[in-house]
Amino acid sequence: MAGSCDSRARLMQGNECCCEAAILAGLKFFAGYPITPSSEIAEVLAERLPRVGGKFIQMEDEIASMAAVVGSSLTGAKSMTATSGPGFSLKQENLGFAAFTEVPCVVVNVQRTGPSTGLPTSPAQGDIMQARWGTHGDHPVVALYPSSVSEIFDITVKAFNIAEMLRTPVILLMDEVIAHMRERVIVPCADEVEVVDRVRPTVAPADYLPYDAASDGVPPMADFGTGYRWHATGLYHDVTGFPTSIPSKVDFLIRRLIAKVESRKKEITFTKSQYMDDARVAVVACGITARSARSAVRSAREKGIAAGLFQPQTIWPFPSEMIADIAGRVDRIIVPEMNMGQLVLEVERAAAGKCEVVGYSRVDGEPITPDEILARLEEV
């Protein structure tokens, strides 16, 4: 495929690839605070962003970085922050603010072993539920989860596009192993990358209601400084943006925010399947664990076991309908994950008793190997 530039294969580290994709998706502002295993993202962007006229700032902590990203996005700049484990915990309050005020941004969390400082900086998949419920109160969430360096490329671009399309923060969950792994990636030319920009108002400033959503539930968003003087607040607000405590308006807002994401679920759900057509036992796995599972499922097939793999790349909103469909076709679902059992809870909920669901946890700071998953497949 020949593009207008020299699109080419490159050997890239996961974190570096995330930066490359972010810039092609239109990233113009990054604020962060150093923490392994995500620091390369800040380091690469500190060098790259000014070259494309973008801005990089190292803030005093993760709370401030999340705040700065929301501030810059309000001026119209595509914005991102990146962190790991403890830093992701610190981002939560302002992540909730971004979801509630509907300010698009991308938040990368390269997971590490927790709780607390944990096992710096061994891999873990312990933030699946934090990504969903980390900030207080009901709120919409989109979280994407790549399993290879080239998936990081595609998924990062998608993260920006979804953030812009739905006016919502998108969380990019990554595994330390993939963030630090080097793999071959085909980097496309800028004009080959599909880039989505937020919808801006077409009405005159005097007629602009900042939270008056179009039929898709997403209100057009004016950049600060362009004549549309509007108010953003973390208080419940009506279509004018001004605070309200009228129960019907409160109820309307939170339901619209949830529906805005849920109603576009099909469009924003990305998954990968392997040998699922005739599988009797399915492995459901994300990130680095999906890679091991891919190899385990292949070996199982060689041994005559009807195994398959379902890999959600979108984990929030959770692809419940697809899991329910799988649960109706298989005898058993195995959910290996590097935590004490988070993804398995969602799978159980979606399977709703239609098949057996078993979890498998590894929590010693080491990735789950293909052999471990194969052993579970052979248990049938």
Add this chain to the structure above:
Amino acid sequence: MANKFEEYLRPQFMPHIWCPGCGHGITLNALLRTIAKLELDKDKVCVVSGIGCASRAPGYLDFNTLHTTHGRAIPFATGIKLAKPELEVIVVTGDGDGAAIGGNHLIHAARRNIGLTVVMFNNSIYGMTSGQYSPMTPSGKSATTAPYGNIERDFDVCKLVQASGANYVARATVAQPRQLSTYIERAINTKGFAFVEAQGMCPTYYGRRNKLGGPVEMLDVLKKNTVTVQAAAKLSPEELKGKIITGELYQANDPEYCDLYDNLIKQAQEVAGK
């Protein structure tokens, strides 16, 4: 001129939430008077606040306004300013919001010398949460969480901001609204980080609990306790106890952060172009 600043208000969202006699209104008035005098373009002004009574101000102002999370107004404002330096970004914060939970952000924004104007509405108490002590509640005073009198020392936030690297630091009280306006004007005209502490008053919680009388009596107390920075230079530490030192406390002309960043962009692009 008298009511010119009314065009900067959003009357449709009035009445405001502040108690009768609250000092915050005087500080807001001083801010708006200044913006009117400077004839700032409403579209290019952005007012950012945290959480608290003071922080509710932006909702009533007809600018680009952002009411954020407790203590975090400055980093939100930093993102706005760095992404769009042509905006006049003004932060409205309380003494709890800016000096307690947001203290670290205040230090680092001053250290970067980023071109924000921060106006701290210091009412010596946490007003919104009904009268707990703040880092700026004077020692010995009463608060709901200091029922036996505050044993902590209140700190001089202006000294903190000066030491952190700001280009402009001033303090006035709400008993001197014209002086307050003048300082806010110089703060807005400062390139680099500018800070004005407006010593105000919360009659509802601080005043009542400390038996200071109503708003009028509290204004009298403010006047009585105020010394100018010039007069203060001649007084002993003993004589200065309990006094509020007002005036322009510090001025510098160090390079502003967004300007430095623009230079950095030029450099980076030159290197890349080679």
